[in-house]
Amino acid sequence: MELDARKKKILNAIIRNYQETGEPVGSRTISKYSDLQLSSATIRNEMSDLEEMGLIVQPHTSAGRIPTDKGYRLYVDQMLETTDREAGRQELAETSDFLIERMDRMERVLKQMAKVLATNTNYASMISAPRYNRNKLKFIQLSRVEKHKILAVVVVEGNLIKNSIFEVEEELSEDDILSLNLLLNTNLNGLTIEEINLGIITKLKEQAGSHTEVVGKVLDAVAEAIRTDDEELQIYTSGATNIFRYPELSDSGKAKEIIQVFEEKQQLTNLLTDKLGEEGQQGIQVYIGNETPVQSMKDCSVVTATYDLGDGLQGTIGIVGPKRMDYEKVVSTLQKVMGQLDTMFKKEE
Amino acid sequence: MELDARKKKILNAIIRNYQETGEPVGSRTISKYSDLQLSSATIRNEMSDLEEMGLIVQPHTSAGRIPTDKGYRLYVDQMLETTDREAGRQELAETSDFLIERMDRMERVLKQMAKVLATNTNYASMISAPRYNRNKLKFIQLSRVEKHKILAVVVVEGNLIKNSIFEVEEELSEDDILSLNLLLNTNLNGLTIEEINLGIITKLKEQAGSHTEVVGKVLDAVAEAIRTDDEELQIYTSGATNIFRYPELSDSGKAKEIIQVFEEKQQLTNLLTDKLGEEGQQGIQVYIGNETPVQSMKDCSVVTATYDLGDGLQGTIGIVGPKRMDYEKVVSTLQKVMGQLDTMFKKEE
């Protein structure tokens, strides 16, 4: 069976209506509220066809129809026009002014962004801090904090800073520290973690003479600082409790599963890094129901988008909501937030 | 009416029973499962008295009784013996071995502790990172990262480290930085934030000569590093979804409120800092129902405990659960975790 223009219109109307009400939608409703002038009987025939094609289903006999995952997929792929909504843009802009004023550190900005996303959409939001694709070492600074305690500050490309305090057996003089600083910086700066191989390490330790212990510990700190461990991906979330707004997700079994994922964050990594390399349309990915890589989200839809701050700094923002979410609004909101991240960090750094 | 020993025993039995089942408990149950050999009729008379005293209530006529806030309060204050439970200790100890092995940074330890607390008790847990009572400046280190960018590393007592990168107009030479470092450290080390007054600032800026801009920005960074802002209190939580285990808290209205508090964390500050100064019995505080400073927790009980790592490092750990929580277990678990924090950080630092 082919999907002609009229069937598309009807499917569209069903999805829109279901989006608003959350209730199965019947033939009479469509007949009244769509622009095609057809009787409910005709709509019924068409709906029967749509059901046969697997785009909609009845929860039970004598109920209206609701879209299937396949139906949503079709809707998202073919029927969604990304119209700019002036109203939405306006609203978000206001929040953003407020945001820029109070801006402080990356962490705070990301937290705020997550919050803006969640409150604007009424869905749950998540945002991952930038991952470092190129992990070049920029700068190392050792200092003596106490007699046997050394502070190592490691700065990598993108001005990410990591500290580490460790204890050493020997007592180092200021001069020792100075020369170690020089040694480390001349040999390591500009290198990526892959380039710091055993050869370089051995050479360093030789040159360090009696201070091999310190060098070893510093290298540990460096490794710690620039590793791109998935476990370590910082994720900020907001509005997880928004899912209670949607009855189809509110029963305590489903709600628990979803909120747990948001609380533990570990699993969100899968969502936020899933298609990180590939370039879709502007890096936007839509997972409907079972398409999700995270099983607990099978009753939700997830929309993610990759942002790029330059300097190899890439991260992902995402929205989790019911399958009947307002995809149009979500996509355009995500785009706006990405634009904002862009200007914000262009301005700041 | 006076509360004799028998009434206490009955109240105790009611609370214990309600703790396990979550159902109102009737006279017959007590008659059978308590060690006092009394008929249900006698128990009924006593229960009637307990109700009159406001310690228990009937949800409706012909239902059993459940404890009131006042009843729980009496139970916690007078009837709770903190017996060491060998089994519990054993269990927690195992988890802790695992924990020590993977220990890394303070943040990770605290996250793990929260998790241990939550999984051991099956309630929700929260833990605040140490607050700094004495904020003595220990060490400042400036370095040049790029031409116009300076990295300031500030170390305060307790080895808390804060970084800040800022831009400066003038181009600083390595020598400039060296002398600024000297200047800042000789003048500021060992001072608390209160002691860094306008006089010292002016003096510093004079001595800095042309580098007043840098000094100003460094001082901002210092202020940022050692301020004890409540807003900034780092809080780690775990097991918020445990509340779904308790039917009396699972309906989506209550659950939403509670989980929201855990998600936004802001309000938890009130719980975790409420009685921070005062010393109760080992710093343990129990809030039952409406006693809580956070309105959304009025259907829960909250138990908090203050830990002290020495060096002026103080923080709070807490448990949130239903009012019928196992106070005994919670208190003893908290004590164990505090002991662990203690040994852990004594060992490490």
Added chain:
DNA sequence: GTTAGCACTCTATCATGTTGAGTGCTAACA
């Protein structure tokens, strides 16, 4: 002071009936 017995109350549960929304099918119509 304790207990057995009884009338009473209230919830939970189940069966039953009713209503209304919505469908599928058929026959008539353009």
Added chain:
DNA sequence: TGTTAGCACTCAACATGATAGAGTGCTAAC
């Protein structure tokens, strides 16, 4: 051939009523 009116049918949701069971308070006897 596509569209529509009409009708019988289905099913969830809601209300009603009956029943069982848990638990109480009270009274009278021990």
